[in-house]
Amino acid sequence: MPAPSTLSRLDLSGALVWREILAMGIDSLRADKLRAVMTALGMAVGTAALILVVTVALTGKRYVLTQIENVGTNVIWAEYSGISSASSNVAAADYLTAKDMTAVEQQVPGVKEASPVMNMQQRMVVGSGKEQDILVLGVDPQYQQVRRIIASAGRFFDQSDSQSGNKVALITESLARRQFGSLDLALGQTIKIQEVPFVIIGTFRESVDTLGRSEIEDDTVLIPYSVARSMSGTPAVNQIYFSMFDAAGIPAATEKIQAVIAARHRPESVYNVNNMTEVLRLANKTANAFTSVLLLFAAVTLVAAGIGIMNIMMATVHTRIHEIGVRKAVGATRRAILLQFLFEAVLIALLGGTVGTLIGVGIPVSIQIFTNHHVPVSSLSAVIALTVSCAVGIGFGITPANTAARLDPVECLRHE
DSSP states (O other): OOOHHHHOOOOOTOOOHHHHHHHHHHHHHHHHOOOOOOOHHHHHHHHHHHHHHHHHHHHHHHHHHHHHHHHHTTTTEEEEEEEEEOOOOOOOOOOOOHHHHHHHHHHHTTTTEEEEEEEEEEEETTSSSSSSEEEEEOOOHHHHHHHTEEEEEEEOOOHHHHHTTTEEEEEHHHHHHHHHHHHHTTTTTTTEEEEEEEEEEEEEEEOOOOOOSSSSOOOEEEHHHHHHHHHHHHOEEEEEEEESSGGHHHHHHHHHHHHHHHHTTOEEEEEEEEEEEHHHHHHHHHHHHHHHHHHHHHHHHHHHHHHHHHHHHHHHHHHHHHHHHHHHHHHHOOHHHHHHHHHHHHHHHHHHHHHHHHHHHHHHEEEEEEEEOOOOOOOHHHHHHHHHHHHHHHHHHHHHHHHHHTTTHHHHHHHO
């Protein structure tokens, strides 16, 4: 119970000065430290959970979006899908060709780089191993930039190799390690594709592991498209990749590419032209939904903490009935009593909220310091956490405070 001297410091007009409210709230918490600490503990857990939930959500969202961006948000790809089901005519396949790529580069503004992809499934002997199925892709030198391919050892073939028809190749890292022992040992080795020897000039990997959901497999060999074209004897390609200067113009460019390709082929032929914009939008939506679910769990924790504050404050009102009677007898108004108990509830909530905020911010900061991994910490989440703590204190403290303010002073003074 606060000291009598503190209780008597009243404005006779019926309103407590805010400084006096603060002093009384602190005196009340000091009078029963264990009660204050145990009540604030639930709020600390809820607040820390709120901040950590936001941190985890931001980290996960950033990781997913970074992975998608590394695949290429400014990339558009086109591929032949088949004949329209509405068409009754049975016709030969109408595949894409390198001339479609050239037409798009000429007619669609904003195309930065482009590359055809010719898929050739081959059985070959790599190194000293047994004959096995290997995916051979014929691509242009620009394929490295369009698909963000990383040449982990050696180099990627250039325009000179393509124009000269040099028999050079790059193989995946996994294939190099399995067949030659290491990436460096693979350089300079010879592989045969349709009995034609190719010199390995580099090893490569995708900038993001697509888990086999792209045209690149674990055992893949890249060769110049000009060489693949002469070996296959067909102009047909499986995909055409385009990268654009401006990512904002991707949707419009996608439609234009679709129109250019459709105009160059039979009406019944169907071509899929896609980009990563929709995937990025879906990833954003999924991440936000995931964050909302986690925030819901954190909110439940805060509500539980708020209920704890309300129960403790109701018990506090019961144990301080006599004090309330004395204060009303010397001139304290209902508003003064309500503000005092409401402020005590808010003070407990803010105490727990401050501790929880320090914990919630401290954990990701510690991870950054000790593991050197960047974990995004939102300063806004700390502000929101403290604001929510204050709101919980007011929301769950108003009922006990109102109960105390409505007590009959005569009955209070009779209470033992």
